[in-house]
Amino acid sequence: xxxxxxxxxxxxxxxxxxxxxxxxxxxxxxxxxxxxxxxxxxxxxxxxxxxxxxxxxxxxxxxxxxxxxxxxxxxxxxxxxxxxxxxxxxxxxxxxxxxxxxxxxxxxxxxxxxxxxxxxxxxxxxxxxxxxxxxxxxxxxxxxxxxxxxxxxxxxxxxxxxxxxxxxxxxxxxxxxxxxxxxxxxxxxxxxxxxxxxxxxxxxxxxxxxxxxxxxxxxxxxxxxxxxxxxxxxxxxxxxxxxxxxxxxxxxxxxxxxxxxxxxxxxxxxxxxxxxxxxxxxxxxxxxxxxxxxxxxxxxxxxxxxxxxxxxxxxxxxxxxxxxxxxxxxxxxxxxxxxxxxxxxxxxx
Amino acid sequence: xxxxxxxxxxxxxxxxxxxxxxxxxxxxxxxxxxxxxxxxxxxxxxxxxxxxxxxxxxxxxxxxxxxxxxxxxxxxxxxxxxxxxxxxxxxxxxxxxxxxxxxxxxxxxxxxxxxxxxxxxxxxxxxxxxxxxxxxxxxxxxxxxxxxxxxxxxxxxxxxxxxxxxxxxxxxxxxxxxxxxxxxxxxxxxxxxxxxxxxxxxxxxxxxxxxxxxxxxxxxxxxxxxxxxxxxxxxxxxxxxxxxxxxxxxxxxxxxxxxxxxxxxxxxxxxxxxxxxxxxxxxxxxxxxxxxxxxxxxxxxxxxxxxxxxxxxxxxxxxxxxxxxxxxxxxxxxxxxxxxxxxxxxxxx
DNA sequence: CTGAAAGCGCTTACAG
DNA sequence: CTGAAAGCGCTTACAG
Numbered sequence: 005x006x007x008x009x010x011x012x013x014x015x016x017x018x019x020x021x022x023x024x025x026x027x028x029x030x031x032x033x034x035x036x037x038x039x040x041x042x043x044x045x046x047x048x049x050x051x052x053x054x055x056x057x058x059x060x061x062x063x064x065x066x067x068x069x070x071x072x073x074x075x076x077x078x079x080x081x082x083x084x085x086x087x088x089x090x091x092x093x094x095x096x097x098x099x100x101x102x103x104x105x106x107x108x109x110x111x112x113x114x115x116x117x118x119x120x121x122x123x124x125x126x127x128x129x130x131x132x133x134x135x136x137x138x139x140x141x142x143x144x145x146x147x148x149x150x151x152x153x154x155x156x157x158x159x160x161x162x163x164x165x166x167x168x169x170x171x172x173x174x175x176x177x178x179x180x181x182x183x184x185x186x187x188x189x190x191x192x193x194x195x196x197x198x199x200x201x202x203x204x205x206x207x208x209x210x211x212x213x214x215x216x217x218x219x220x221x222x223x224x225x226x227x228x229x230x231x232x233x234x235x236x237x238x239x240x241x242x243x244x245x246x247x248x249x250x251x252x253x254x255x256x257x258x259x260x261x262x263x264x265x266x267x268x269x270x271x272x273x274x275x276x277x278x279x280x281x282x283x284x285x286x287x288x289x290x291x292x293x294x295x296x297x298x299x300x301x302x303x304x305x306x307x308x309x310x311x312x313x314x315x316x317x318x319x320x321x322x323x324x325x326x327x328x329x330x331x332x333x334x335x336x337x338x339x340x341x342x343x344x345x346x347x348x349x350x351x352x353x
Numbered sequence: 354x355x356x357x358x359x360x361x362x363x364x365x366x367x368x369x370x371x372x373x374x375x376x377x378x379x380x381x382x383x384x385x386x387x388x389x390x391x392x393x394x395x396x397x398x399x400x401x402x403x404x405x406x407x408x409x410x411x412x413x414x415x416x417x418x419x420x421x422x423x424x425x426x427x428x429x430x431x432x433x434x435x436x437x438x439x440x441x442x443x444x445x446x447x448x449x450x451x452x453x454x455x456x457x458x459x460x461x462x463x464x465x466x467x468x469x470x471x472x473x474x475x476x477x478x479x480x481x482x483x484x485x486x487x488x489x490x491x492x493x494x495x496x497x498x499x500x501x502x503x504x505x506x507x508x509x510x511x512x513x514x515x516x517x518x519x520x521x522x523x524x525x526x527x528x529x530x531x532x533x534x535x536x537x538x539x540x541x542x543x544x545x546x547x548x549x550x551x552x553x554x555x556x557x558x559x560x561x562x563x564x565x566x567x568x569x570x571x572x573x574x575x576x577x578x579x580x581x582x583x584x585x586x587x588x589x590x591x592x593x594x595x596x597x598x599x600x601x602x603x604x605x606x607x608x609x610x611x612x613x614x615x616x617x618x619x620x621x622x623x624x625x626x627x628x629x630x631x632x633x634x635x636x637x638x639x640x641x642x643x644x645x646x647x648x649x650x651x652x653x654x655x656x657x658x659x660x661x662x663x664x665x666x667x668x669x670x671x672x673x674x675x676x677x678x679x680x681x682x683x684x685x686x687x688x689x690x691x692x693x694x695x696x697x698x699x700x701x702x
Numbered sequence: 703c704t705g706a707a708a709g710c711g712c713t714t715a716c717a718g
Numbered sequence: 719c720t721g722a723a724a725g726c727g728c729t730t731a732c733a734g
């Protein structure tokens with residue numbers, strides 16, 4: 005807690021006294037009321053500047069029983085995807101006159117609980133929650149209560165929370181990526197990365213399977229490779245693709261980190277994405293456009309998702325109560341060199 | 354502003370009434386005072402839980418004239434370096450019982466002004482400011498005033514602000530990188546990237562010159578290549594290194610983005626970093642460890658810098674007034690393959 | 703058009 | 719050990 009009373013804060017009372025009006029009048033000037041005479045207004049405004057008055061929004065909010073903050077709880081700020089998302093949220097909230105209370109949880113449900121508790125004490129008008137892995141919807145709902153609207157982003161909560169949800173279209177994204185590889189002539193396509201029990205992994209696998217099924221292909225068990233969604237784990241997992249002949253000629257990856265790891269793992273085996281193996285990612289992180297080779301991926305535009313999340317939660321803040329809404333954000337395929345293949349047609353089929 | 358009064362907020366008064374004590378007693382229980390009888394405490398705590406009471410820290414802070422928030426103003430949250438920094442700040446602030454008010458400026462001094470104004474109204478105990486390019490120290494100081502301690506991070510403000518400053522050790526970093534190349538046998542070493550008038554570029558060039566000077570080398574003018582600190586511009590600038598014979602055999606780059614661009618530019622000319630040319634970067638962005646080849650660079654550990662920034666600003670918040678402090682964060686050389694060279698000794702000397 | 707008064711949710715001397 | 723009262727900085731009916 006701040007001590008440092010050093011120099012006393014300038015308040016409405018100081019300003020009122022300084023130009024011989026009541027606090028009420030100064031307050032009306034601050035809030036731009038048309039009730040105040042132009043001359044009075046000018047005098048007050050001069051005095052506000054002269055004394056260097058700073059509005060105390062906390063006090064005003066307390067009196068008015070409103071809040072102009074929104075809590076943003078992020079599972080992994082060091083992931084560029086969520087950092088961009090946070091930037092978009094903050095941008096849109098600022099435009100709407102709200103301030104962002106940040107909390108990062110580092111994927112720990114314990115820290116999430118602590119962070120939420122602390123942020124709730126600051127009376128946020130709403131909460132944007134990108135949940136830590138393994139978050140329990142019922143527990144979170146009990147903690148937050150019914151007074152504060154929550155928008156869940158990206159990851160479905162286990163159990164029921166009754167909150168709005170902004171999801172990426174995981175199914176459509178993985179389907180697009182798989183269809184793209186099928187169009188390039190690939191028939192043996194792996195799906196690499198993610199944890200089977202995470203909702204986003206399940207959905208992406210579902211899109212992958214759907215695209216294969218539409219092409220009359222049933223995936224071989226060894227085409228489904230599970231691993232943590234990190235570069236390092238993915239690079240290690242590449243070996244699993246080549247244990248049996250015929251091996252896959254392409255891989256749909258859970259996300260860009262996995263795809264980059266897969267490309268590195270391929271290189272260690274003398275293979276090259278975009279040349280003798282095709283790879284796609286998911287997210288379109290900044291790095292995807294400049295990797296070697298550049299990565300074909302599913303672009304989700306995290307900054308726009310952030311803006312969208314801000315708008316959705318503010319609608320709830322201002323709007324009427326209604327049934328929870330499930331919004332699916334658009335995605336698009338970004339084609340780059342990693343899915344090029346220079347194999348002779350025979351080699352692929 | 355939030356409307357949505359829906360369900361009334363539970364206050365101290367409700368809890369006090371609910372268990373037949375005064376508000377003062379409930380307040381004492383909340384703050385863990387030893388004055389309250391154990392039985393009373395138990396009764397009050399049960400009632401707090403029963404009613405689902407949520408502490409209103411804003412009201413408490415108003416009354417106590419303290420603040421438990423710190424404003425974090427970031428120039429570019431979509432840069433992983435700053436995102437990591439923000440994560441570190443938030444982590445350390447949360448541990449210290451503070452909440453982070455986030456503002457991102459997107460490198461716009463106008464937005465920075467607006468963002469700061471809005472955050473100041475929330476009475477932050479301190480401010481951590483990673484300034485937008487071209488920020489004017491005097492203007493910022495006038496806006497913030499003397500009541501709120503500010504820690505400036507990463508980029509010196511033009512003019513004088515009288516604020517604490519946490520800087521990366523640019524001079525030492527560039528010196529380390531240059532010495533590393535000298536040890537590898539290189540004598541003709543370029544410095545690529547950055548704008549001459551930016552303070553960080555000046556400092557990095559200074560470290561580069563110092564290392565060369567200590568080895569008895571005066572850099573040729575054409576070894577100093579200026580360009581925007583982006584991958585694309587750096588790739589374009591590579592040609593300038595080879596206009597005259599003998600050309601440099603190595604380059605110290607302004608940052609990792611430049612270094613990655615230089616490596617791409619070299620590849621376009623049939624040269625290869627780590628094989629027939631040595632390259633170093635600065636920052637150790639996540640990509641540096643997985644580029645082809647992996648990049649030798651100066652690691653600055655942005656998350657630790659964030660923690661450090663949080664500690665510095667909290668010291669100011671709690672501590673006595675004192676002269677502004679200039680802290681230089683440690684850096685370290687991270688050696689990877691991009692600075693390997695397989696040239697025969699003759700080719701280098 | 704302006705001012706006196708009450709009150710937002712909390713804390714903290716001060717009595718008892 | 720507990721309660722009544724004042725006050726943090728603001729806003730908003732309500733009189734005038």
